[in-house]
Amino acid sequence: MALYFASSRGLLTDEKEGVAALFESTAADFGGLSEPATLPEISIISPPAVPQAMSTEMDQVKAVMDRQGSEEEEGSTERVRVYLRIRPLTEGEKERGGEQGCVCIQDDKTLLLQAPRDSLNAKTTERGVSQSVHKFTFTQISGPDTTQQEFFERTMKETVRDILLGENRLLYTYGVTNSGKTYTVQGTSQEVGLLPRALVSVFRKLQGRLYDSLDLKPVLCQDVRYLNGNEVQAEEMCRDSLLKEEEGMISQNSRLRGGVSVSCDSGIGGVSLASGITTQLEDSDNVCLDTDILSHSGEDGLEEGVRFSVWVSFFEIYNEFLYDLLEAPPTLQSKKRATLRLSDDRHGNPYVKDLTWVHVRSAEEAWKVLKIGRRNQSFASTHLNHTSSRSHSIFSLRLLHIYPEGERGQNTRISELSVCDLAGSERCKDQRSGERMKEANNINTSLHTLGRCITALRHNQGNRSRPPLVVPFRDSKLTRVLQGFFNGRGRSCMVVNINPCVSTYDETLQALKFSAIATQLVHGPSTKTRVAYIQSLLREHELRTNDSIWEEEGEHSQDEEGDVTMFDSEALLRAIEVLKGEVQRQRVEREVLEAGVRQQVCSEMMEVIARMENDFSETLESERALMEQRYEDKVNNLQKSLKRFYIQEIEERDEQIEQLAADLRQRGEEGSGMSGSPPSPEAPRRSRRQASSCFSSSSSLAEDLSRVRAELELCHSELLEKTQELRHYQSLLSLPAPSGTLTTTVDRKLEEGQRGLRQLRLDLQRLGRDLQSAERACCHSTNGEKLRLALASADSTITKQDQALRELQNSMLLVKMDLRKKIDVLSKLQAPPTPGSCVKRGCGGAEPDAEGDHPKKLPFLRSILKGRTPSRNAPPRTPNTPATPCARVLRSRQPSPPLTPAPHHKSRGCVF
Numbered sequence: 001m002a003l004y005f006a007s008s009r010g011l012l013t014d015e016k017e018g019v020a021a022l023f024e025s026t027a028a029d030f031g032g033l034s035e036p037a038t039l040p041e042i043s044i045i046s047p048p049a050v051p052q053a054m055s056t057e058m059d060q061v062k063a064v065m066d067r068q069g070s071e072e073e074e075g076s077t078e079r080v081r082v083y084l085r086i087r088p089l090t091e092g093e094k095e096r097g098g099e100q101g102c103v104c105i106q107d108d109k110t111l112l113l114q115a116p117r118d119s120l121n122a123k124t125t126e127r128g129v130s131q132s133v134h135k136f137t138f139t140q141i142s143g144p145d146t147t148q149q150e151f152f153e154r155t156m157k158e159t160v161r162d163i164l165l166g167e168n169r170l171l172y173t174y175g176v177t178n179s180g181k182t183y184t185v186q187g188t189s190q191e192v193g194l195l196p197r198a199l200v201s202v203f204r205k206l207q208g209r210l211y212d213s214l215d216l217k218p219v220l221c222q223d224v225r226y227l228n229g230n231e232v233q234a235e236e237m238c239r240d241s242l243l244k245e246e247e248g249m250i251s252q253n254s255r256l257r258g259g260v261s262v263s264c265d266s267g268i269g270g271v272s273l274a275s276g277i278t279t280q281l282e283d284s285d286n287v288c289l290d291t292d293i294l295s296h297s298g299e300d301g302l303e304e305g306v307r308f309s310v311w312v313s314f315f316e317i318y319n320e321f322l323y324d325l326l327e328a329p330p331t332l333q334s335k336k337r338a339t340l341r342l343s344d345d346r347h348g349n350p351y352v353k354d355l356t357w358v359h360v361r362s363a364e365e366a367w368k369v370l371k372i373g374r375r376n377q378s379f380a381s382t383h384l385n386h387t388s389s390r391s392h393s394i395f396s397l398r399l400l401h402i403y404p405e406g407e408r409g410q411n412t413r414i415s416e417l418s419v420c421d422l423a424g425s426e427r428c429k430d431q432r433s434g435e436r437m438k439e440a441n442n443i444n445t446s447l448h449t450l451g452r453c454i455t456a457l458r459h460n461q462g463n464r465s466r467p468p469l470v471v472p473f474r475d476s477k478l479t480r481v482l483q484g485f486f487n488g489r490g491r492s493c494m495v496v497n498i499n500p501c502v503s504t505y506d507e508t509l510q511a512l513k514f515s516a517i518a519t520q521l522v523h524g525p526s527t528k529t530r531v532a533y534i535q536s537l538l539r540e541h542e543l544r545t546n547d548s549i550w551e552e553e554g555e556h557s558q559d560e561e562g563d564v565t566m567f568d569s570e571a572l573l574r575a576i577e578v579l580k581g582e583v584q585r586q587r588v589e590r591e592v593l594e595a596g597v598r599q600q601v602c603s604e605m606m607e608v609i610a611r612m613e614n615d616f617s618e619t620l621e622s623e624r625a626l627m628e629q630r631y632e633d634k635v636n637n638l639q640k641s642l643k644r645f646y647i648q649e650i651e652e653r654d655e656q657i658e659q660l661a662a663d664l665r666q667r668g669e670e671g672s673g674m675s676g677s678p679p680s681p682e683a684p685r686r687s688r689r690q691a692s693s694c695f696s697s698s699s700s701l702a703e704d705l706s707r708v709r710a711e712l713e714l715c716h717s718e719l720l721e722k723t724q725e726l727r728h729y730q731s732l733l734s735l736p737a738p739s740g741t742l743t744t745t746v747d748r749k750l751e752e753g754q755r756g757l758r759q760l761r762l763d764l765q766r767l768g769r770d771l772q773s774a775e776r777a778c779c780h781s782t783n784g785e786k787l788r789l790a791l792a793s794a795d796s797t798i799t800k801q802d803q804a805l806r807e808l809q810n811s812m813l814l815v816k817m818d819l820r821k822k823i824d825v826l827s828k829l830q831a832p833p834t835p836g837s838c839v840k841r842g843c844g845g846a847e848p849d850a851e852g853d854h855p856k857k858l859p860f861l862r863s864i865l866k867g868r869t870p871s872r873n874a875p876p877r878t879p880n881t882p883a884t885p886c887a888r889v890l891r892s893r894q895p896s897p898p899l900t901p902a903p904h905h906k907s908r909g910c911v912f
């Protein structure tokens with residue numbers, strides 16, 4: 001048995017051609033296309049046209065199997081045919097410079113694409129992402145000059161012959177919007193396209209063979225079965241039970257729909273174009289199809305005695321909804337168009353439920369149906385195409401083959417030709433209206449799904465012994481409708497339309513890449529793709545159970561072609577067992593894998609989290625350091641500016657003080673000047689009086705001031721003396737003390753004395769300030785009250801000074817007393833002189849005096865205390881005793897006179 005599937009020619013490959021790199025499509029090498037010398041008599045899905053001569057059932061089945069085998073053999077090497085048609089540029093496109101030679105036909109099978117400069121592809125090429133020159137191979141390439149007739153001859157002629165012989169065929173056009181798909185399928189009224197030509201061709205071949213019998217009941221029964229895509233054996237179809245069973249479906253499927261009337265002459269269930277349906281046609285549509293468009297087609301090769309009944313349907317897939325194009329659209333705008341449903345028959349094959357099938361007797365009638373459908377089809381004007389198809393439209397023609405009645409009743413079969421005009425792929429962003437954008441989205445999605453299906457099919461065909469990929473037919477309505485043609489119900493043929501204009505270069509390239517994958521597909525029913533897989537499963541099972549059997553069987557296992565039916569039920573059960581085991585094994589494997597992956601992910605996550613934590617803490621640290629630095633700088637700046645500010649302030653203050661002092665001096669000088677020049681007798685009396693009073697008060701104040709100053713100086717000098725005395729005492733006290741306790745007491749006393757002195761100094765400073773303010777007040781001759789207040793405060797300060805001095809004196813007395821005590825203690829300690837100690841202290845041989853003082857220190861201390869320490873016999877000094885000059889000064893500064901108005905105060909002599 002021949003190989004069922006042709007081996008894949010590999011994936012898309014790049015190759016260098018000259019300087020420029022080439023991108024070669026999947027090889028649509030048609031070398032392998034076998035000449036259909038002996039065309040199969042039975043389609044894979046169509047029930048066999050069993051010759052009546054067949055005597056037994058077994059013979060019939062055998063014949064069917066033989067035919068299937070021969071077809072498989074042929075089909076296994078035949079690839080899907082992909083035709084390319086390049087449309088001519090329009091005048092407008094030429095004017096806009098769309099012709100740059102980016103599409104170049106190398107020969108009738110090879111096309112070269114050279115990326116124009118402005119294209120996206122050229123830009124990605126510059127970045128080294130893709131190639132700038134691409135090479136694609138097709139079954140046949142038709143250039144811009146190709147006429148509709150020529151193209152029909154190349155693509156459809158054989159297809160028409162195939163359906164007449166009972167095959168199912170699909171032709172679909174694929175391409176970017178405005179690339180000429182509708183032109184190719186339908187054409188214009190002057191240049192009709194593939195479909196009208198195919199209709200003419202079919203009816204021309206069926207001339208004199210159309211079925212005119214009134215009794216179509218059994219035929220339609222079978223028809224229904226085929227419509228639903230079932231494969232049934234011929235003998236089954238004629239059983240009464242089945243006929244009864246199907247009757248309900250007949251009426252359902254041939255129901256009247258929008259304007260289509262039941263043909264009077266076709267008996268039950270038939271729908272004809274004879275009346276009613278043509279009312280949908282407008283005058284402009286009522287153009288008759290020129291049946292001479294085709295040249296003589298030659299031999300038809302049809303079997304003798306076979307009659308045909310022809311049925312057509314037309315529907316569209318618009319925004320993922322199915323609409324019957326032969327149903328008149330609702331007249332009321334508010335009413336929605338009725339949608340059709342896709343259903344699966346009991347064998348799981350999809351079919352369009354409630355679709356109108358119209359019985360036609362001529363090409364003209366079929367043409368009219370096409371026109372009606374076209375009127376209902378969704379077209380819109382886009383920026384690229386004024387009459388752009390916004391839906392995928394599918395026109396189907398079914399031929400009911402009715403064989404002459406034999407012993408076992410009528411034998412029939414159905415073949416189908418579906419022509420699908422796909423909507424063009426387009427860039428969604430080019431659409432300006434929301435509705436157009438939605439349409440474009442749906443179109444692109446369904447085309448993408450078609451691409452995925454083709455890719456999956458190709459994968460399954462190329463990897464037969466591996467588990468097949470799921471082909472995503474169910475992902476879009478389009479692929480579900482076409483599913484049968486890719487699954488072995490028939491064969492498909494693709495027409496790729498391209499527009500050579502540079503503006504659509506990138507989209508064209510994508511369309512060609514898609515078609516390149518399609519060229520790798522080979523025809524064949526999908527059920528067979530599993531045969532090799534099932535065999536490999538069985539081999540695996542054998543291998544597990546018995547090695548020897550495997551080897552034995554292995555030799556026979558080269559024959560992998562055939563159908564699932566070639567396996568007996570036991571083998572299939574074994575395969576199921578193996579599959580179950582495989583499922584179980586894969587489940588366990590997956591769980592282990594999942595656990596591993598989870599663990600890995602967890603550890604990676606932990607690592608990532610730890611890294612993040614580290615990074616975060618580092619960032620935090622650096623942030624903190626930065627903040628600290630920043631705030632330190634700020635504090636420093638603040639300190640500096642404060643320092644500057646205060647220095648400035650102090651300087652200003654000093655300047656002010658100096659200024660004030662200068663003013664004071666100046667005023668003092670002025671005052672003394674005034675004393676020398678009394679007011680002139682010419683001045684007014686009042687001012688004279690003021691001036692004189694002012695003059696007298698200021699002079700007395702000046703006197704006071706000078707006196708106070710003198711006292712202060714005296715005080716100062718006395719203080720200096722005291723300080724010197726204190727220093728002297730301190731130096732004396734710093735001599736080594738005989739006993740620690742004594743010295744500490746003296747030290748403390750001294751400290752206290754020093755503190756008192758400091759206090760005294762401070763008081764004196766304050767006194768000086770008071771005096772200054774008194775002087776200032778003195779300058780304001782008119783403000784005597786202030787002066788008096790200042791003097792009063794100066795008096796109180798002086799009193800305080802006096803008190804402080806007294807305290808100091810007391811402290812001094814205490815110190816002296818302490819010293820004396822110390823001397824006593826020392827003398828007592830040194831009383832029984834020991835030779836060692838005396839030598840050390842330097843007092844060896846010296847006699848203590850009568851008072852027991854230290855021989856050396858005593859005269860020293862005495863000298864210190866002489867004149868300072870009051871004699872024990874001396875009378876105690878009263879506070880009023882003028883013991884010091886300061887005290888004298890203080891005494892002279894007795895409390896100020898009461899602050900009463902003193903016009904009669906003679907001593908001050910000033911009027912306030």
Ligand SMILES: Nc1ncnc2c1ncn2[C@@H]1O[C@H](COP(=O)(O)OP(=O)(O)OP(=O)(O)O)[C@@H](O)[C@H]1O
Binds near residue numbers: 184
């Ligand atoms: N081979 C051709 N010769 C002359 N004119 C052509 C040819 N192919 C296409 N055209 C013209 O190009 C224009 C666009 O064609 P058409 O409407 O068939 O594109 P389309 O691919 O169906 O677009 P859409 O996907 O938007 O429906 C039409 O005006 C058509 O007449």
